[in-house]
Amino acid sequence: MRSLTIWALPLVLLLLVGALIWGLSRAAIQTVITVEADPNTPDMIVNLAVLQRFDEQGQIRSTLIAQEVKHLRANDTLLFKQPKLTQTEPGKPNIVVTGVRAKTTNKASQVWFEDATELRRAAFGQQAELVVRSSDVFYDQATSIARASTPVVADMGPHHAEAVGFIADNAQQTLNLLSKVRMTYVPTARAALTGTATR
Incomplete structure (x- = not known):
């Protein structure tokens, strides 16, 4: 035993x-x-990142630069600090959007700029540069449409406008102010009034 x-x-x-x-x-x-x-835990953190989108011909159509980028598995989301998005399209003015924070969804084709945001559309043809300042701005790179429902200030040459909410369409070259619009419009002198009369 x-x-x-x-x-x-x-x-x-x-x-x-x-x-x-x-x-x-x-x-x-x-x-x-x-x-x-946990899908909300970053699985990638990058300092000073540059993301570029190309068209079918291999031409750069947008560049997004940020001081820091975090990737979350939830909805394949990217979070940006100090983002600057530059979009170029043939035959259209360049768009530059800068902000404090941003996030992208849908394979980074849609960018939501949180907090204070500035959108600049370059001078084009006879149009002066357009500067739009707002917050919580949603920008769709595929359609070149920016929109927000927050207070907005817009300046274009001598013209100044304030409103709540806007839709800016770069393809149509339009800026729609949605509500509570106040505007200062400076008309340009007409050639008929400034020039000499022809006989």
Whole structure:
């Protein structure tokens, strides 16, 4: 009986230690899986990032520069600090949007600029540069449409406007102010009034 105890006790202890190690290993793996499964935990952090989008011909159509970028698995979201988006399209004025923070969804084709945001449309043809200042601005790179429902201030040459909410369409070269519009419009002198009369 004693010899059976001498052989059985180490075997039982070995089985207990093995079971304990297996249990701890399973618990550690489960903890790692739980942490990795959280979709709101960044799985990538990059300092001073540059993201570029190209068209079918390989031409750069937009460049997004940020001081910091975080990637979240939830909806494949990118979070940006100090973002600056520059969009160029043939035959259209360049658009530059700068902000404090931004995030992208839908494969980064849509950008939501949080907090204070400035949108600049370059001078084009006979149109002066358009500067729009607002917050919580949504910009769709595919359609070149920016919009917000927050207070907005817009300046274009000598013209000044204030409103609540706007839709800026770069393809149509329009700026729609949605409500509570106050505007200072400076008319340009007409050639008929400033020039000499022809006979």
